Amino acid sequence: MDRFVFLTVDGLSRGAVYAAFALALVLIWRAARVVNFAQGAMAVAAAYVAYTVSAATGSYWLGFVVAIVAGLLLGALVDRVVMRHVDHASPLNPVIVALGLVLLIQAVLGMVYGSEFRPAEAPFSRSALTVGGVAVLSPYDLFVFATIGVVVSALAWMFARTPVGLRMRAAAFAPEVSRLLGVNVGGMLTLGWALASGVGALAAMLVLPTELGLHPHAMDLVFVSAFTAAVVGGLDSPPGAVVGGLVVGLLLSYVSGYAGSDLTPLAVLVLLLAVLLVRPGGLFAPVAARRV
Amino acid sequence: MSGTDLLVVRGLVAGYGAAPVLRAIDLTVPAGTIAAVVGANGAGKTTLLRALSGMIRPAAGQVLLAGEDLRGTPVEQLVRRGMAHVPDGRGVISELTVDENLRLGGLWRRDRADAGRALDEVYQLFEPLARRRRHLGHQLSGGERQMLALGRALVGRPRLLLLDEPSLGLAPRVVARTMALLRQLRDRTGLTVLLVEQNVRSALAVADQGVVMSLGRVVIAAPAVQLRDDVDLRHAYLGF
Numbered sequence: 001m002d003r004f005v006f007l008t009v010d011g012l013s014r015g016a017v018y019a020a021f022a023l024a025l026v027l028i029w030r031a032a033r034v035v036n037f038a039q040g041a042m043a044v045a046a047a048y049v050a051y052t053v054s055a056a057t058g059s060y061w062l063g064f065v066v067a068i069v070a071g072l073l074l075g076a077l078v079d080r081v082v083m084r085h086v087d088h089a090s091p092l093n094p095v096i097v098a099l100g101l102v103l104l105i106q107a108v109l110g111m112v113y114g115s116e117f118r119p120a121e122a123p124f125s126r127s128a129l130t131v132g133g134v135a136v137l138s139p140y141d142l143f144v145f146a147t148i149g150v151v152v153s154a155l156a157w158m159f160a161r162t163p164v165g166l167r168m169r170a171a172a173f174a175p176e177v178s179r180l181l182g183v184n185v186g187g188m189l190t191l192g193w194a195l196a197s198g199v200g201a202l203a204a205m206l207v208l209p210t211e212l213g214l215h216p217h218a219m220d221l222v223f224v225s226a227f228t229a230a231v232v233g234g235l236d237s238p239p240g241a242v243v244g245g246l247v248v249g250l251l252l253s254y255v256s257g258y259a260g261s262d263l264t265p266l267a268v269l270v271l272l273l274a275v276l277l278v279r280p281g282g283l284f285a286p287v288a289a290r291r292v
Numbered sequence: 293m294s295g296t297d298l299l300v301v302r303g304l305v306a307g308y309g310a311a312p313v314l315r316a317i318d319l320t321v322p323a324g325t326i327a328a329v330v331g332a333n334g335a336g337k338t339t340l341l342r343a344l345s346g347m348i349r350p351a352a353g354q355v356l357l358a359g360e361d362l363r364g365t366p367v368e369q370l371v372r373r374g375m376a377h378v379p380d381g382r383g384v385i386s387e388l389t390v391d392e393n394l395r396l397g398g399l400w401r402r403d404r405a406d407a408g409r410a411l412d413e414v415y416q417l418f419e420p421l422a423r424r425r426r427h428l429g430h431q432l433s434g435g436e437r438q439m440l441a442l443g444r445a446l447v448g449r450p451r452l453l454l455l456d457e458p459s460l461g462l463a464p465r466v467v468a469r470t471m472a473l474l475r476q477l478r479d480r481t482g483l484t485v486l487l488v489e490q491n492v493r494s495a496l497a498v499a500d501q502g503v504v505m506s507l508g509r510v511v512i513a514a515p516a517v518q519l520r521d522d523v524d525l526r527h528a529y530l531g532f
Contacts, residue, residue: 163399170385170396177383180345181444182371182400 015249021226031192038101040223046201075197122209234282304353306343328499376450382441386430397447
């Protein structure tokens with residue numbers, strides 16, 4: 001029972017990170033109809049910037065903030081310099097370009113920082129507090145939950161309640177009509193990329209201390225899990241991405257705890273395959289709107 | 293009529309790809325009047341509206357709105373110049389609520405207070421919309437969508453309203469109500485309307501000026517009364 005509680009909490013904590021990362025994928029998918037396969041590499045690049053800043057200044061929190069800013073800027077840059085110029089007539093084109101970006105970013109990071117693992121610092125203790133003799137949450141888990149809770153709520157509030165959120169949704173659903181109504185659709189697209197990439201950078205900062213550390217490929221497996229989470233939730237649904245992230249986190253935690261951690265990459269792929277076979281639209285696919 | 297021309301089009305050539313759909317269109321719409329563009333399918337009526345609002349880039353010619361050349365103005369800026377385009381199919385964003393669709397029409401405005409007033413006016417003008425504020429666009433009937441698209445354009449307080457086939461797929465009663473509303477807006481607020489219609493009879497009934505297009509050209513531009521009454525003209529171009 002103790003073990004089950006531990007695995008559940010650990011799974012939810014990892015799942016929260018997957019949820020944030022999946023949410024970033026959904027943001028770009030909704031805005032640009034592109035699955036951003038470069039998101040993991042972009043997030044790692046932002047984390048390296050944070051590492052450099054923290055190493056130079058000795059401040060974790062300065063690095064943390066810089067990582068998010070670097071993520072925002074990198075997202076805007078990728079949209080303006082690369083994705084804007086890709087012909088979207090075939091959905092495969094942006095995918096191939098994104099994969100090219102992965103190779104480019106990882107190669108540049110390898111050249112600059114080398115490919116050994118660098119330690120990723122956690123700002124709070126990762127050892128679990130015991131409640132009634134059962135090891136439950138670590139202060140770091142609480143930090144992860146709180147941060148992601150705040151970010152997800154802030155994004156939800158922004159999209160649902162603010163003028164810029166309304167513009168972003170309109171631009172994503174009906175770009176042509178939105179332009180006729182005075183919405184700067186190109187600007188909204190760049191903003192979407194920036195936000196998604198910022199959330200991705202945040203997720204990387206949260207997950208890296210729980211992994212082996214900083215490495216150009218450090219987010220590869222996280223990306224696969226988050227992509228699965230996004231597909232489980234339906235690529236179009238932000239709440240679906242959050243639930244999908246938690247589901248994938250729990251599943252991986254149980255598989256790794258009861259069946260061995262070697263099996264987790266396999267478990268992710270089995271889940272991905274199962275969802276694509278049974279419900280390719282995802283569990284939260286909205287009812288197709290009637291088009292007139 | 294105020295006597296000044298709000299919209300002046302000179303030698304407008306536009307189309308998709310190499311072959312132009314519009315071949316040298318000349319058109320003048322005085323401020324505070326309704327002009328109805330009629331003609332057979334494929335005459336280029338919808339293309340004309342799309343070229344006016346910049347959704348397709350004209351190959352040649354000039355579009356003047358209140359004397360200002362619109363060439364090179366990005367589509368999203370036209371609404372700030374006072375032009376509202378309600379596209380064919382009406383462009384209600386089905387994933388957004390009625391209220392969100394309407395607010396979107398006024399988001400570009402700096403004068404937030406007046407944007408709010410305009411929104412209230414539209415809700416008063418279209419009672420059914422006020423009752424369905426929280427409904428999504430795809431839950432509305434055809435007539436309600438029509439109101440929503442028109443109302444959304446009006447929230448921006450346009451000087452010139454481009455309307456593409458407002459009668460398409462609607463019951464005659466709804467069409468009559470729409471046309472009456474256009475006339476009312478012209479008389480009360482001085483709104484200028486360029487209306488593209490298949491439904492020639494109801495369009496000419498409400499319009500001040502009738503513009504007949506055929507194969508990408510304006511073949512007749514005359515007072516609507518004259519087009520209604522000239523049997524030969526009607527037979528030759530309008531088929532009734």
